[in-house]
Amino acid sequence: MKDFVSMSPLKVLEKSSRKELGPGNLAVLIARAGVGKTACLIQVAFDKLFRREKLVHVSLEEGPEKVTSYYNVMYSDLARALDVKDGQDEHRMLIERNRMILAYLHQSFEIERLRANLKNLVENLDFRPDALIVDGLDFEKTERAVFDGLKQVAGEFEAEIWLSALSHRHITDVNERGIPYPCQQLDDLFSLILQLQPEGSKIVLRLLKDHDNPTVSDAGITLDPKTFLATNK
Amino acid sequence: MANDIKKLRNIGISAHIDSGKTTLTERILYYTKRIFAIHEVKGKDGVGATMDSMELEKERGITITSAATHCEWKGHRINIIDTPGHVDFTIEVERALRVLDGAVLILCAVGGVQSQSLTVDRQMNRYRVPRIAFINKCDRSGADPFRVCDQLREKLNHNAVLIQLPIGLESKFSGVVDLVTMKAVYFEGPRGDEIREGEIPAEMIDKARAKREELIDAASMFSDELMESVFEENVTEDLIREAIRLGTLSRQLTPVFVGSAYKNIGVQPVLDGINKYLPSPIEVENVALDLDQDEKEVLLENDPDRPVIALAFKLEVTPYGQLTYIRIYQGSIGKGDDLFIARTRKKIKVGRLARLHADEMEDITRAYAGDIVALFGIDCYSGDTFTDGSLSYTMSSMFVPEPVISLSVTPEDNKSQNNMSRALNRFIREDPTFRSHVDEESGETIISGMGELHLDVYVERMKREFSALVSTGIPQVAYREAITRMAPFDYIHKKQTGGSGQFGRVAGFMEPSEDGTYEFDNKVKGGVIPTEYLPAVDKGMQSCLKKGLMLGFPVIGMKVTVNDGKSHSVDSSEMAFTRAAIGAFKQAYNKARPVILEPVMKLSVEGPSEFQGNVMSSVNQRRGMITSSTEDGIFTNIEAEVPLAEMFGYATTLRSLTQGKAEFTMEFSRYAKVPVSVAEELKKDFREKLKGEKTS
Incomplete structure (x- = not known):
């Protein structure tokens, strides 16, 4: 699936100074409800998995069955879009072998628990994650200490962590560095901040913060609203 | 009948093995005058407790099959199902919970919340069973009911609240303080029959007042009336009890009793608690599936005048024939009535109808909605629904886990062959988790069940009850x-x-x-x-x-x-x-290019989070591929795909790795190619088998 690399939403990082997030760092994807945060994060996950990296998907809202089914649907659409034939399902195997889902239901999520779970993966399964996707964390109700904890976890496990954050149409707060709600007071902890916005029939993914680079390119990339793959337009 | 049904209780008694379930049940039967002497489990008198009706249970001092029994206490009729405590027999617990309206969760004052308490509690949650807790063995050295009550909160997430305090502990345990009446209660006479109420010992008054405050605080969450009365300082005993009842029925409050069944202390208040806090059948919603409407759920009414719906939840062989325990959900069943089995549409006639008391029985002419009774000589399976023929309802199916282990059984002689067939036929009807089939390839009889002990007990029962002498083989995998x-x-x-x-x-x-x-x-x-x-x-x-x-x-x-x-x-x-x-x-x-395939199972292991690492490691060692881990409260559920061939003995391994606190279920997922090393082993076995056939 060579074409995937050129169509991955992470193509947006071509405009980034380091071209990647990098181990020990946090990234956040901000979007309003229903725009496709989870779908976009799953495309990020595919990007990692198809590069044969180990990925942990941390779900704070849904159980593993739903997460798996979301991946399956996204992968079917992806395979169709890239014209992958049934017999060439090496990629499906890569997903199954290199992805671990950790779900935390009913407010069970704590940094210490995540740390212990990751340690168990490393020690008992020799599963050393290169990247974590953390989906469903409520930025409004979560204390800064949790984000600090995530940053520490990223450093300890030498992994990069991608989060999603829910924004609201009616909250227009933006800090002096141009970072909007709900990340305006946390931007120092994130190396990359991206925003997903619907524009007409397309979705645009923009980079708002790029590591320590003070000049961030304003241009985003356009994503197909169904597959969340980058379009050439 | 409406009044009667309000005074009916169908309850289960569930807990970890050795927490004293059978002893408590025995005392209950004694105080309700169903029995006139008390025998201990493994008693020196060699008689054994009344509820342990099977010989094997008497010998092992554990309860294997649940026996239903009926008793009366202060104008209430109580049907009790004594349930087994071992993980391999959870189908018995599941079945009991399916037909019961409430339960008493027994905990050991020394051991606290033990492995099986966790499993049983999850099962009770699954069937939404309201419960009260009884912390038993307060007379034992090391007893600490306060710690156990904390564990109920921490380990099981119960809103547990003590409604009694122990007077003294260990060898000094002598009675309880009732925090509702604020009286000390002592159980006197040779068997604790004589209840004496007295003043709370002076040194306990402050603690009793503080604990009563806690109780009222917790209970008032379920009653505005109680909350108002707290502000107005006119709290009554009835208001507290009603609030506790509402909290218990909503499964948001667990009233905790303390005592020692063995020392005859605190049993009668548990009976009072069953009457006061656990629901009557009309306070529980039961649904059936309408086969005429694509199995649409329909709400059943505890009305004796409505068409009959009853569920056969337990079968037992007695010298008089098959005994079928049923729960009537709707309508009434009388001697001589015609019933239909929903599964087969076969008509049966009710010959004898009885209320059971362990091994003894009382003939009755009619039983009504809400009741648990037994029918004689009915040819049916456990889990069958009975109707009067006017409705095509079936009770929603019980959760029946798939068997996880199989082994061959070979009769040692011709007589045993016939007896084994009779035994297997019986066990299949009694226990949906037990399966049996003849392997087409080897011609061997294969039995499958929930664990090694589960199958061991059936092999034992074949020998003891059916005189079938059998030898068992090594578990086989279907390649x-x-x-x-x-x-x-x-x-x-x-x-x-x-x-x-x-x-x-x-x-x-x-x-x-x-x-x-x-x-x-x-x-x-x-x-x-x-x-x-x-x-x-x-x-x-x-x-x-x-x-x-x-x-x-x-x-x-x-x-x-x-x-x-x-x-x-x-x-x-x-x-x-x-x-x-x-x-x-x-x-x-x-x-x-043929390849060998092996069955791969979808495995789900659930247990306290502290064992996540152990469980992961054990699955990994078995060629398993872990796909997810879910944290929920204090539990972790690990899902994986594992070859069946690697799973024999896993129940034992898991038990020892997790102190018996985790349980697992498996179901067939798919066939997958075996690794080269396994294929080579299989080829070697095959060659040896061929060689053996040629030389013989």
Whole structure:
């Protein structure tokens, strides 16, 4: 699936100074409800998995069955879009072998628990994650200490962590560095901040913060609203 | 009847093995005057407790099958199901919870919340059973009911609140303080029959007041009236009890009693608690599935005048024939009534109707909605629904876990053969988690169940109850063979042995099928194989699937396409074409690169989070692939795919790795190619087997 690399939403990082997030760092994807945060994060996950990296998907809202089914649907659409034939399902195997889902239901999520779970993966399964996707964390109700904890976890496990954050149409707060709600007071902890916005029939993914680079390119990339793959337009 | 049903309680008594379930039940039966003497579990008098009705249970001092019993206490009728405490017998607990409206969770004051308490509690949650807790064995050295109450909160997430305090502990345990009445209660007389109320010991008054405050605080969350009365400082005992009842029924509050069943302390208040805090049948919603409406859920009414719906939840063999325990959900059942089994539509006549008290029984003429009674001599299965024929309802199916272990049983003589058949037939009807079949390949009888102990007990029961002496084999896994690529065939079967000969030519190819089943595709043109012989070709191919040519395992997932052939006007026959097909199969099979497949199971292990690492490691060591781990409260659920061949003995391993606090379920997921090392082992075994057959 060579074409995937050129169509991955992470193509947006071509405009980034380091071209990647990098181990020990946090990234956040901000979007309003229903725009496709989870779908976009799953495309990020595919990007990692198809590069044969180990990925942990941390779900704070849904159980593993739903997460798996979301991946399956996204992968079917992806395979169709890239014209992958049934017999060439090496990629499906890569997903199954290199992805671990950790779900935390009913407010069970704590940094210490995540740390212990990751340690168990490393020690008992020799599963050393290169990247974590953390989906469903409520930025409004979560204390800064949790984000600090995530940053520490990223450093300890030498992994990069991608989060999603829910924004609201009616909250227009933006800090002096141009970072909007709900990340305006946390931007120092994130190396990359991206925003997903619907524009007409397309979705645009923009980079708002790029590591320590003070000049961030304003241009985003356009994503197909169904597959969340980058379009050439 | 409406008044009567309000005073009916169907309860279960569940807990960890050795927490004292049977002792408590025995005391309950004694105080409710159902029995007139008390025997201990493993008692020195050699009689054994009344609820342990099976010989084996008496010997082992554990309860294997649950016996239903009926008693009366202060104007209330109580049906009790004593339930087993071992993880291998959880179907018994599950069944009890299916038909019960409330439960008493027994905890040991020393051991606290133990492994099986966790399992039983999860099962109770699954069936939404309100419960009260009884912290037993307060007389034992190391007893700490306060710690156990904390564990109920921390480990089981119960809103547990003490409604009694122990007076003294360990050897000084002498009675309880009732925090509702604020009286000390002592149990006197040789069997604790005489209840004496007195003042709370002076040194306990402050603690009792503080604990009563806690109780009222917790209970007032469920009653505005109680909350108001707290502000107005006119709290009454009735207001507290009503609030506790509301909290318990909503499963948001667990009132905790303390005592020692063995020392006859605190049992009668538990009976009061059953009456006061656990629901009557009309306070519980029960649904059935309407078979005429695509299994739509329908709400049942505890109305004796409505059409009958009853569920057979337990079968037992007695010297008088099959005894069927039923719960009536709607309508009434009387002696001489006709009933229909929903599964078979078979009509049965109610001959004898009885209320059970362990091994003794009381004949009755009619039983009504809400009640638990037994029928005699009814030919049915456990889990069957009875109706009066006017409704096509079936009770929602119980959660029945799939068996996880199988082994062969071989009778040692002819007499045992017959007895074993009778025993297996009986066990299958009694226990849906126990299965039995004859393996077509080996001709051996295979039994399957929930764990090694589960099967051990049935093997024991075969010996003891049915005089069937059997030896058991090593657990077997159902391997399969499958081809991995297309291979052509072109085979002529030709035989001239005098008289009419045999001739048939079959040509085409075999390939892996997409959906894993067998397919036969006829692409023959111009009648080169006459239509009447094509079924014979299909039959020949299918006969080869039963035993693959690689290691003799059944072949799955093959598509055969026949596109050419030849026949002879005189020498061709069905047999000739069947043989030609067999020859064609043999010709192509090895070229189609067959592989060995093994069953891969979807495994789910649930237990306290502290054991996540141990569980992961144990699954990994078994060639398992962990797909997810879910944290929920204090529990972790790990899901994985694991080859069945690696899972024998896992129940024991898991138990020891997690102090018995985790449980697992498995279900078939798919067949997958075995790793090369396993294939080599299997080939070696196969060669040795062949060698053995040749030399013998």
